[in-house]
Amino acid sequence: RGYATMLESSGEQNDQQKNYARMITRGVDNMAKLVNNLFDLGRIDFGVGLQVESIPVLDNIELVTSSLQLQATQKKISLGVEIPKDLPDTVEAYQALLQQALYILVENALKYTPEGGTVTIHLQCAANSLTFAIQDSGIGIPKIDLPRLFEKFYRGTNREALSQRGTGLGLAIVKSIAERHGGKVWAESELGQGSTFFLQIPLVQPKESRQSQ
Ligand code: ADP
Numbered sequence: 001r002g003y004a005t006m007l008e009s010s011g012e013q014n015d016q017q018k019n020y021a022r023m024i025t026r027g028v029d030n031m032a033k034l035v036n037n038l039f040d041l042g043r044i045d046f047g048v049g050l051q052v053e054s055i056p057v058l059d060n061i062e063l064v065t066s067s068l069q070l071q072a073t074q075k076k077i078s079l080g081v082e083i084p085k086d087l088p089d090t091v092e093a094y095q096a097l098l099q100q101a102l103y104i105l106v107e108n109a110l111k112y113t114p115e116g117g118t119v120t121i122h123l124q125c126a127a128n129s130l131t132f133a134i135q136d137s138g139i140g141i142p143k144i145d146l147p148r149l150f151e152k153f154y155r156g157t158n159r160e161a162l163s164q165r166g167t168g169l170g171l172a173i174v175k176s177i178a179e180r181h182g183g184k185v186w187a188e189s190e191l192g193q194g195s196t197f198f199l200q201i202p203l204v205q206p207k208e209s210r211q212s213q
Contacts, residue, residue: 001028030165037169041152044097044176052205054090055098057130058083061121064102068110075115079106082122091130092205093181101177101185104170105134105197111164112195113138128202129183135196141189149187150175158191174199181205 004024007013013021043049061081072079091098102121109119113136122133141149145156153168155161171185174197178185183201 034167037167040173050094052209053095055093055095057091068106071110078118080120091203097177101174104174109134109136129200131200133196133198137194140191140193
């Protein structure tokens with residue numbers, strides 16, 4: 001990747017050469033993302049170095065939205081959070097994992113929503129669980145794709161979605177994270193209208209996971 005980047009500053013090049021150098025960089029970036037995603041999946045499944053903590057819900061969301069705000073602004077997408085009155089201050093979770101899951105869902109929502117749309121994170125609480133519902137006004141998902149979305153490497157059949165870069169591993173990671181918390185993830189969507197992804201986790205984790213590692 002380094003040498004491909006340096007090509008640009010190593011003398012005159014025609015457009016085709018510049019394009020080839022860009023394609024090398026992009027290819028390496030895709031491979032790096034794929035490898036990182038696979039490492040993430042392995043780490044989550046084996047539970048390496050994971051520790052349950054009591055996490056301030058809103059701070060956690062703020063971290064995710066602030067790191068994706070630039071992406072939203074660039075696409076003129078309004079990114080918001082809806083907070084219910086009865087929101088608990090904290091939830092027990094693996095901090096880094098919960099953040100990663102939310103990041104993937106919000107990043108997807110931004111990626112699969114055309115310019116000028118909206119992405120909203122709704123928080124829904126029940127007696128024993130907290131649900132993050134990430135709603136977008138984007139391209140939507142064909143009905144036949146919905147049951148398979150959380151499979152590794154599955155990228156769906158929607159041409160508009162396939163034109164975006166991706167590894168097809170993001171939602172598999174979210175599913176592993178949800179399961180590690182004893183929670184679940186699912187999606188509802190209307191093609192051409194938008195999608196909502198739900199991530200539900202229990203408010204409290206079993207004692208063993210708090211003491212482990
Ligand atoms: P990737 O985005 O890298 O392809 P994911 O596992 O995150 O992989 O998503 C799998 C597929 O689910 C995507 O390729 C896309 O077709 C579909 N998808 C995910 N999120 C959305 C969304 N918010 N709106 C529309 N389609 C989505």
